[in-house]
Amino acid sequence: MDFSQRLQQISANPDALTQIGRGLEREALRITPQGGLSAQPHPAGLGSALTNKWVTTDFAESLLEFITPVSHDVDSLLTQLSDIHQFTYSKLEQESLWPMSMPCFVGKEDDITLAQYGSSNSGRMKTLYREGLKHRYGSVMQVISGVHFNFSFPDEFWQQLFGDQAEQARRDSVSDAYFGLIRNYYRFGWLIPYLFGASPALCGSFLNKSASELNFEQVGGGTYFLPNATALRLSDLGYTNHEQSSLKIGFNSLDQYLEGLQRAIRTPSEEFASIGVKVDGEYRQLNTNVLQIENELYAPIRPKRVAADGEKPSEALSRGGVEYIEVRSLDVNPFSPIGITADQVRFLDLFLTWAVLSPSDKMDDAELECWRDNWNRVVLDGRNPELLLKIGCNGERLTVQEWGQRVFAELEQVALAMDEAAGNDSYQQTIQRLKTWIDDPELTLSAQLLNQIKQQEGIGRVGMDLANAHASAIKERDFAFYSQHEFEQEVEASNSRQTEIEQSDTLSFEDFLDDYFADLK
Template identity: 50%
Template sequence: MTTHDLTKALTALAPEQHKFAIKGIQRGIEREALRIQPNGTISQQPHPKGVGCALTNGHITTDFSESLLEFITPVSGSAEETLNQLHDLQKFTLSQMGDELLWPISMPCFIEHQDDIALAQFGDSNIGRMKTLYREGLKNRYGSMMQAIAGVHFNISFPTTFWQSLQTIKGDTGPLQDFISSGYLGLIRNFKRELWLISYLFGASPALCNSFLQGRSTDLPFKKLGKGTLYLETGTALRLGNLGYTNSAQSSLKVMYNSLEEYIAGLKAAINSPSDIYGQLADYRDAQPKQLNKNVLQIENEFYSPIRPKRNANSGETPTDALLRGGIEYIEIRALDVNPFTATGIDIEQIHFLDVFLTYCLLKDSPTMDWDSQQRSTENLDTVVSDGRAVQVMLNRSGEACSLATWGSDIFSQLNHVAAYMDEAYGVSYYSETITRLSQWVADPELTYSGRYVKQLKESGLDNGHFALALARNYQQSHVDTPYHVYSDSYLKQQAEQSFVAEQTLKAADNVTFNAFLDAYFNAN
C-alpha cells in the first residue's frame, strides 16, 4: 500500500464523527519469567504456595515448567495501569519466593540438563492432569530446553466505535462481527509481512549460554565471550529463530490467514491429523502416557505463531470453537522478547509503538497471502534474527531485494501519519514522540535492544548468565523498594486463597475418569 492510500484512510477518519473512534483501545499482557536460585540456576522448588493455585489463579500461574511463572494482567484501557498491575503481580510473587529471583531475559541459563526443568503441576483434577500431560507431550516432542524460553504476549482489541467508523467509511453493509474478523485477519497478514521490524527493534536475545545448545550443532555465526557465552554480533532475537520457539515439525502446516474459515480449517486439520513423527509415543490411552495424543498438534495451543486471532472461550470450549461461535475478539502478539532493560519485562514505549504499528497494520490495505508469501515473511524474520544489525542487510520485499534501512524508513514515514491521528484522538503527543524516537533506530542499529544488550554485555566483561543475574538482583531490589500501585498485598493474598477453593470445587465436579474426560474432549473437537 502506498502512503497515499494510507493517508486516504486517515483523511476519512478525520471528520468529527470518526475523529475519536480509536479511543478505547483495550490491552492485556502475559509476561513469562523463570524462577531462579540466588546463584542463577533454575529453581527446583514447587510453585510458591503463597501465590495460590496455578490452575485457578487467573493472574499468577505457570507456563511449561513448574519454574516458569506467568503473570497475566486483566484487560484495561490504560497502558500505565496495565504496567502497574504487572509490577504489582511480580512484586507480590517475589515476596512469596524466599530468596529466589526472576530471570530478566528470554533465553535461560545455568541449566545443566533438561531434566532439571520440572513440568508444571496443576493438581489431580481432570483438567489439571490434562494440562500436565500436554506439557509431557511438549517435552517428548521438542525437548524441555526450548520450553524454558520466556517471552511477553501482548493482547490488544480495538473499540467497537472504531470498527463502526471503518465499516461506514468502507460502505460495508454486512454484519459488524464479520467485518471485525476480516479486519483483524488483514492486520495479521500485514503484521506477518513486517514482523521482522518487531524483531529488529525489540529483539533482546542476541546471546545465550552454551549450555542451552546441549551439544547440538548450529550454523549460526556465534562469537564467544567469557567462559560460556555465545552471541551473534549483528543478531537480534534467538528466541524467534530456529534455536527458539519454532518447530521444524510444524513448518509444513499450511495455516493461512485469508479468511476465518481457512484459518480454522488449517488448525483443525493439524489437531486431527495423525503424526508420522510422534505416532510411536504412547498417548493418554496407554498406562504410561508420554503425550495427550498422536496427532500433529496435541491441542491448538501447540501451534507456534508470532500472532494469533483470539476470542475468550467458554468453559470447555477450544480456541477455534470460540472463534467459530463469535468471530475474532482480539489479537495476541507473541513475538516480544522479555525486555531486559525494565523490571516488568515490557515498557510503556513498546506499548505506544505497538498501538501505532498495529493500527497501521489494520488501516492499510492487506492483500491475501499465499503460502509463498508467508514463507517469504519467515525468511525475512530469519535474516533479521541472525543478522539484522549488519550494514546494508537485505530483505525480500514483495519478491524484490530491499535493504532493511530503506524498508524500515518507508514504514516509519507511514507510522508518523498514524501516530499523528492517534495523538489527535487521545489528546496526547506521546505516539508521535515514540515513532520519531524509534525511527532513529533504523539508521543506527546500536540503539536497538539487541544492539544495547551486546554493547553492555561486552562492556561488563561478564558472561551472559552473570550479566543477567546482576539485572535480576537489581530488579528484585527495585520491586522491594517500590510500593504497590494498583493492588495490595492483602488483596493478592485473598486471590491466592480463593484459587485453592476454586481448585477444590473443580476437582469435586469431576464425575468421570481421566480417560473418559479426554475421550469426551477429543470427540467434541
Template identity: 50%
Template sequence: MQPAGFSAQLSRGIEKEALRIKPNGQLADSPHPKNLGSALTHSYITTDYSESLLEFITPVEQNTKKSIEQLLDLHKFSYQQHPNELLWPMSMPCFVGKEDDIQLAYYGESNIGKMKTLYREGLKHRYGSYMQVISGVHFNFSFPISFWQAWAKDKGQDCCKDMISCGYLSVLRNVKRHLWVLAYLFGASPALCSSFLKDKKSNFPFEKIGKGTLYLPYATSLRMSDLGYTNKAQSSLGIRYNQLDEYIAGIKKAIKMPSADFAHIPYGKNGDYKQLNNNVLQIENEYYSPVRPKRVTLSGEKPSEALERDGIQYIEIRALDIDPFSPAGVSEDQVKFLDLFLTWCALVESPELHASDEFLNTANMQQTLLYGRKPNVKLKRDDQDISLTDWALDIFAELKIIAEIFDQDSTNKAYQLALEKQLAKINNSDLTPSAKIINQLLEQNIDNGALGMQLAKQYQAEANTRGFYQFDPEYLNQETQKSFDKQVSIEASDKLDFTDFLQAYFAD
C-alpha cells in the same frame, strides 16, 4: 481514520513470562510457590511449561500506564512471597542443567489439571524441555467497535461479526508481512548460555565471550529463530489467515492428523500416557504461530470453537522478547508503538497470503533475526531487494501520520515521542536492545548470565523499595485463596475418570 481520542479506546492485555532463579543464577527447582496461588485458577499469576516458569497476566485495560504498573505489582508480589528467589529478566534461559531438572508444571488432580500437565509432558517428549523454558511477552490487542464501524463504512460494507473477523485477519496478514519490524526494534536475545545447546549441533556461526556465552554479532532475537520457540514441521500445515473458516479447518485438521514423528511416544495404551495423542498438534495451543486470532472461550470450549461461534474478538502477538532493560519486561513506549503499528496494519492493503508469500515473509524474518543489525542488510519487498533501513523509514513515514492523529487531543504528544524513540533505533542500531546487550557483554567481558543477574538483583531491589501501584497486596492475597477454592471445586466436580475425560474431550 478515527477522530482524536480513539487511542484511549484501544484494549490491551499482557502476558509476561519469567523464570524463577536461585541466587546463584541457576533455575529454581522448587515447586510453584503456594503463596502465589493455584496455577490452574489464579486470575493473574500462573505457570507456563514448567513449575519454575511464572506467567503474569494483566486484565484487559485501555490505559497503557495502568497495564505496565499492574505487571510491576505482580512482580513485586512474587518477590515478597519468595524473597530468596529472583526473576530472570531475559528471554533465553539462565544456566540449565539436565532436562530432567526442569519440572513439568503441575495443576492439581482435576481432569483438566492433569490434561494440562500431560500436554506439557508431550511437549517434552516431542521437542525437549529446553525449548519450553524460553520466556516471552504475549500482547493481546483489540480495536473498539467504532473503529470497525468506520472501517466497514470506508469499504462500503455493513459492520458485523464476519466483517470484523475479516478485518482482524487483514491485520494479522500484514503483521506477518512486517514481523521483521518488531524483531529489529524489540528483539533482545542475541546471546545465550551454552548450556542451552548442550551437545546439540548448530550451524550458526556463534562467537564466544566469557565462560560460556554464545552470540551472533548482528542478531536480534535467537528466541524467534530456529533455535528458539519455533517448530519448522508446522510450516507444512499451510494454516493461513486468509479466511476464518479456512484457518479453523486447518487447525482442526492438524489436531486430528496422526504424525509418524510422534507415533513412538505412548499415549494411553495400558494407561501409559506420555502425550495427549500422536497427532501433529496435541491440542490447538501447540500451533506455534507468532500471531493468532483469538476469542475468549467458554468453559470447556476449544479456541477454534470459540472463533467458529462468534468470530475474532482480539489478536495475540507472540513474537516479543522480554525487554531486559525494563523491570516489567515491556515498556509504555513499546506498547504505544504497537498501537500505531497494528493500526497501520489495519489501514494499509492486505492481500491474501499464499505459500510463496509465506516463504518470503519467513526469509525476511530469519534475515532480521540473525543479521538485522548488519550494516545495509537486505530484505525482499515485492521480490525486489531493499535495505531494512529504507523499508523501515517508508513505514515510519506512514506511522507518523497516525501518531499525529492519536496525539491531537494530547499535550504531551506521547505517541509521537514513542515513535521517535523507535525511529532512533532505525537510524542507529546501537540503540536496539539486542545491540545494548552485546555491547555490554563485550565492554565488561562478562557472560550473558552475569548481565542477567545484575539486572535481576537490581529489579528486585527496586521493587522492594517502592509500594504497589494498582493492585492492593491484600487483594492479591485474597485472589490466592480464591484460586485454591476454585481448584478444589473443579476437582470435586469431576464425574469421569481421566481416560474417559480425554476421550470425551477429543470426541468431536
C-alpha cells in the same frame, strides 16, 4: 480507500483511538541466588496456578506467567503488571526472576519440573500436554520466555471504519480486518525483533541441547552469540516445530485459518507416534497428531476470542469471529523490571493500527514463505547495515533502514492522530525516539544487551546483575493499582476454585480425555 483516507475516517471519533484494549502476559523463570534454575515448586503463597487470574505457570513449575486484565490506558496496564510483580516477589523468599528470554544455565532436562495443576481432570490434562511438549521438543526449548501482547480495537473503531451493519456482517467485517492485520504483520512485523529483539546471545548449556549449525562466536565462560543477531528466540533454535511447517495454515480468512487448524489437530505424525501415547501405564502425550491441541501451534501472531467454559479456541472463533489478536514475537526486555516498557506498548499500538488500516492483499503459501524468510534474516543478522530484505517475491530488495523509514513515515501519521485524540504527544515522542533506532542499529535492545555481555564477559553475569537490580526496584515500590489485600484474597479464592473443580469431577481421566477429543474420532 488508501491508508491515509482510512486513518482520517477513523480519527473523526477520538474514542476509536483512545479506547484500544490491551493485555499483557509476561513469562519469567524463577532462579536461585547463584543464578541456577529454581528446583522449588510453585510458591504456595501465590495460590493455585490453575485458577489464579494474575499469576500462573507456563511450561514448568519454575516458569511463572503474569497476566493483566484488559486495560484501555497504557500507564494503568504497566502499573498493573508492576503490582503483580511486586506481590510475586513478596512470596519468592531468596529467589529472583531471570530477566531474559533465553534461559539461564540449565544442567539437565530433568532439572525442569513440569508445571503441576492439581488432581482435577483439567489440571492433569494441562500437565500431560506439557509432558507431550517435553517428549516432542525437549524441556529446555520450552522454558524460553516471552511477552505476549493482547490487542483489540473498540466498537467505535469499527463503526467509523464500516458504518452501520447487521450483527453477522459486522462480525465478518471485523474478522476480515483482523486477518488483513495479520497478513501485514507477516509482511512488516520483522520491525519488532529488529527494534525489541533481546536475545542475540545464549548460554552454552542451551546450545548443547540443540543441533544448531549457525556460526556462533564465543565470549567469556560459555556464552555464544551472533554479531548482528536480534532475537535468537525466534530462530530455529527457539520456538519451532518442523512438523508444523508442512501444515500451510493460511491467513486469508477466518474460514481458511480454521480449516487449516482443524487439519493440523487431525493430521497424524509418524515422528510423534514413535513416542507413544501411553507406555507402561504412563501417559507421554495427549495424542500423536502434529498438534496435540490448538495451543501447540507456534505462530508470531494469533487471532483470538475469549472462550466460554469448556470451549476450545477454534470453537470460540467459529462462534463469534475474531475478538482480539495476540502478538507473540516480543522478547522479554532485559532492561525493564517487568519485561516491557511504555515505548514498546505504544509502538505496538501504532504498528497494529497501521497494519489494520493499510491495504493487505491476500497471501499464498509462496508469499508467506518470502515474508518468513525476511523475519529469519532479521532475527539472525538484523543489525547488519548491508542486510537486504525481499519486497514480496519479485526479486526487489531494500535494506532494513530503507524499508523501516518508509513504514515509520506512515507510523508518524498514526502517532499524530492518536495524540490529537488523547490531547498529548506521547505517541509522537515514542516514534521519534525509535526512529533513531532505525538509523542506528547500535541503539536497539539486542545491541545494548550484547555490548553488556561482551563487557562483562558472559550472559550469566549480566543476567544476575539485572535480576538483582530489578528485584530491588520492584521491592522498593508501593502498590499503585491493586493492594496487597486484593492479591491475598485472590490467592485464597484461587485455592478454593481449584478445590471445587477437583471435587466436581465425575469422570475418570481416561473418559475425560475421550470426551475432550471425541470430535477427532
